[in-house]
Amino acid sequence: MRDSFRGRGGELSESDWIAVEFEGKRLSGRRGESLAAALTAAGIRAMRLTRREESRGIFCGMGVCQECLVEVDGVANQRACMTKLEQPVSVRRQRHFAKAIAGGDGEDPQPTGAAPLDPDVLVVGGGAGGLNAARSATLAGARVLLVDERPLPGGQYYKQPLAIPALVEENASDPQFAGGRALIEAAEAAGVTMLRGARVWGAFEPLEFLILDDGGCRPCKPKRLIVAAGAYERGLPVPGWTLPGVMTTGAAQTLLRSYRVLAGARMLVTGNGPLNLQVAIELARAGAEIVGVVELAQRPSPGMLPALGKMLANAPALALRGARYLAELQRRRIPVVYESVLAEITSDAGGLSGLVKRWPPHPGDAGRRFEADAVCMGYGFMPSNEILRALGCVHRFDSVRGHLVTERDADQRTSVPEVYAVGDCAGLGGAPAAEAEGVIAGLAAARSLGCRPSADQHRSEVRARAALARHRRFQEGLWRIFQAPRLTTELAGPETIICRCEELTLGEIEADLEPGFSSIGALKRRTRGGMGRCQGRYCGPILTALSAAREGRALDEAGHWAPRPPITPIPIGQIVDDRPLTETSEAG
């Protein structure tokens, strides 16, 4: 697979290649690419082995699911999708979850004991929303610290390609890459301080944070907070969804767009929403055979014309882009199957086989099988709102979209006055909305600190408010067109894994849903569902729905798990104070 791109990207020099030893096999990866990309390019899919000795591989591709854990140079718990290749490495599959938690031979980084960082504004997330927020607040006169977990800012929409000259050149004309590059450069030119490859893992009221980077753990006490943490893809449990080679559509897109690696030569793309169409086209243009695109929503019909009109009136370029994707799929003779769903995935020596069925079910429909090397599932997104919820910001449940939405005013200020929320973490609105919200929140946060934005900035705020209103109208039309049933466990059988980390099946969970013990908290304590490394990001929405249905109540914020630190898994050395016990207790 790699070879097909080597020619397209120009020959790489010797120094661009890094030796990777994988369980005795000698491979090579490109400097700066993720370990997951290097392993995928070499045809290696299975990364960690579960307690039941089942193989797991890349699923989310963005550091959330923890399914790609490997041991790197003897250090356990390394996410292959987030580990950059900088020097020769020796890699092993991570063999057992419990053993892995005990740690590898590597040293945990220790708390630095450094004085707290004290920016005027802390921005969490360097995507479309965060970069705009940080730039606007900085230009208005605030001291801004932007923290992003990735080594390269840009987030999901503006994710940047591997910084190898040949690939950068090849991607120069891509508008998403170019837009992202311009935005990052604009934020840097404005003077935003960026902490790259750093995670906010602790958020405590009123406004205290813990940040982990290569140097260790740092406290941060900003005067204002802007959360721009984005979203992750929703999972849909069907038999076989944990097989290596089955991944989110976004994971396949990241392998391709960031690293020019195809997840498979033949790929099936399934789910609901426009991202699947875009990624199917991107993969096909890169040389993958797309055996089918499966969409849960209805086939476009004249009844959708009002929605289409709304999209055209408010964002004609975006609406036409969608139409071009459909036309290109047709031109490439890629079958698009509507009102259907991926019902099961099986594997054998020849690869994966996806069973696609009509949805709602049709009597007598035996389904249709699609053979592929990789299967993508993209059923929309879930907001990454853990920091906002930990700080007590009020949320309401959006029953149409099936997720919590952060309550905000017109300045993107939450119910906690010092906290602003922008972009997909507050409610899914897409990249243009995230950008506009970023500008508005950045200026509002700066003003609240006494800064006085320039007349130019005032004009960009007016433009941002107008753009936001237009984009929200566009989104209303878009989601009317992709309107589809919100599935949870309809396709799962008793043996289907629901909680990927704890390997809990639907049958086991249902057996524990006893009357009087079916609240979400009781369910967690009884089953361990949501106690694994992804911290319930995938099983949480499903268990929440099961619990609410069993208790006969509507879904609301109280029916969700309370977020607890650490927000993402971190080495234990970060939360264990290394001072002697007496000193610790005296201090306490």
Ligand SMILES: Cc1cc2nc3c(=O)[nH]c(=O)nc-3n(C[C@H](O)[C@H](O)[C@H](O)COP(=O)(O)OP(=O)(O)OC[C@H]3O[C@@H](n4cnc5c(N)ncnc54)[C@H](O)[C@@H]3O)c2cc1C
């Ligand atoms: C996998 C994926 C692929 C997508 N691809 C497309 C696409 O091709 N086209 C399209 O139109 N839309 C796409 N979307 C949707 C689009 O990316 C979003 O609408 C847009 O990026 C929202 O911008 P944002 O600033 O809210 O979040 P993002 O751009 O996602 O940025 C969020 C950033 O926050 C960082 N972050 C999160 N938590 C922390 C933390 N605790 N500490 C430090 N940093 C943190 C992340 O690393 C990330 O860089 C995609 C979404 C996903 C999840």
Ligand code: FES
């Ligand atoms: S694939 Fe690496 S964390 Fe999900």
